[in-house]
Amino acid sequence: MDDTLDYALSQDRADELKDFRAQFHFPLAGNTPALYFCGNSLGLQPKKAEAYVHRVMNAWKTYAVGGYMIGDAPWMYYADRFKAPLAALTGALPHEVSVMNTLTVNLHLLLCSFYRPTQERYKILLEAGAFPSDQYAAQTQAIHHGLDPKEALIEVAPRPGEKLIREEDLLEAIRQAGPSLAVVLIGGVNYYTGQNFDLKTITAAAHAVGALAGYDLAHAVGNVPMQLHDWDVDFAVWCSYKYLNGGPGAAGAVYIHERFSLDPAFPRFGGWGGSRLDTRFDMLPDFTPERGADGWNLSVAAALVMGGLEASLELFMEAGLDRLRAKSLRLTGYMEYLFTKLPGGAFEVITPRREEARGAQLSVYFYYEGAALQKSLAAAGIITDYRDPGVIRFSPAPLYNSFEDVYLLYEALGAILKTR
Incomplete structure (x- = not known):
């Protein structure tokens, strides 16, 4: 892994499940799709849902x-x-x-x-x-x-x-x-x-x-x-x-x-x-x-x-459970890796480090202003979830999230933390 956009894009090109992303509707942040990391609260709408x-x-x-x-x-x-x-x-x-x-x-x-x-x-x-x-x-x-x-x-x-x-x-x-x-x-x-x-x-x-x-x-x-x-x-x-x-x-x-x-x-x-x-x-x-x-x-x-x-x-059955779990581990692991590159002293990841002890979620405990930070992310077009006391939950869902999504989150979060 490395903390460059090129690496993220290379992982997306190699991703066997990358085409499933196009099967979902993303909310908009202005005129562009938002970065959505809230599937642990409400998943995105599959495009076939309306027809059904x-x-x-x-x-x-x-x-x-x-x-x-x-x-x-x-x-x-x-x-x-x-x-x-x-x-x-x-x-x-x-x-x-x-x-x-x-x-x-x-x-x-x-x-x-x-x-x-x-x-x-x-x-x-x-x-x-x-x-x-x-x-x-x-x-x-x-x-x-x-x-x-x-x-x-x-x-x-x-x-x-x-x-x-x-x-x-x-x-x-x-x-x-x-x-x-x-x-x-x-x-x-x-x-x-x-x-x-x-x-x-x-x-x-x-x-x-x-x-x-x-x-x-x-x-x-x-x-x-x-x-x-x-x-x-x-x-x-x-x-x-x-x-x-x-x-x-x-x-x-x-x-x-x-x-x-x-x-x-x-x-x-x-x-x-x-x-x-x-x-x-x-x-x-x-x-x-x-x-x-x-x-x-x-x-x-x-x-x-x-x-x-x-x-x-x-979509779950078409993607295959083994492939989804494998991507989930890679995607969540990549997010955890990038978080280690962020400015220190402001937060800790409280979700277990062991892969078998977690899924597509990282809960990050911020020592101060967690709720305000979550609002700053929302203003930047990044949808996450906040829970007292102090935790922002990030959920990289393998059916529709990409490695580029995770990288752009890291980039935006780093910029916000540098201002605090």
Whole structure:
């Protein structure tokens, strides 16, 4: 690596995935495309997304209620289109995943199934500084069961003076909780630091003490490789609008290991959309769930908000998961390298240095004026994301970011830092 534009351009010329960039719409900064490093918050719009949304609109216009069963993409079966690509992205079996609802709705639904506290086993373990939705869900689930969250929740924090949670501390907290632990609920990739947790090891530790392991994968799906089925993960939820580029309010999804999802007696909240498809229109009085994770659906698929996700997943499958991960490692590593060339003393990268412990994100902690710096970047046409206290998150997404993007960010950031 070197810190020249020529090097960045040479990497782009050699990039097998460079043409995918043209499949996305970029926001404008004046008359030119902005530099976009905010895919960990909201992914860019795939150019095919509009056509897929219009397909639903046209079917509605042409067929009305008939659109549920006829046309190019009947709405009754629309969510089935996502099973194979989402299974590939998460390392699941197709019947273990289902697209439905939104992330926090799904988290509550699955906690209703998997968090059933007893007098002895009632605690939920989270990482301190988890995304607020996870925190709120765990707190209110405990309250719903008549428990005091201060007693029911275990939060594992970084050691004093550190920014990252040591995984040995997570494992020790699980061991110490032992028979009182009901559920481990961790964000697969921490939204603030970008730390990618070792879910295989954490899951094994949870199972060793008789607890269940569930994960919020909002910042992990489409970002880092996973093997949820082989890792024996019990359940997981995620949204589709970050790295998956599904659009604002895109449908969320769930993973439920087949030992639970293929058991029709396993507790869950029922709805018509999750009843057996072969008898659904018989309007039977008793709920019998559909096979697999689809048995947790409550309603008919929200086809109007699924077009963006379909368009993006097509691109993921065309690009190939191995190639995307390889580029992601190179692109994030290049960004980290260039940051070492910036004026020192103003910041530190808090995302782990180890490649396997991070995805397409570098969280940079600025010792002063981080929020003001992020606004200066925005004024220069560079879209990033700020989180208190002091962190700007940079997300070089391999589907649409280039090495030139990263170089131009470095150049602009260096110029701004020199003025401070």
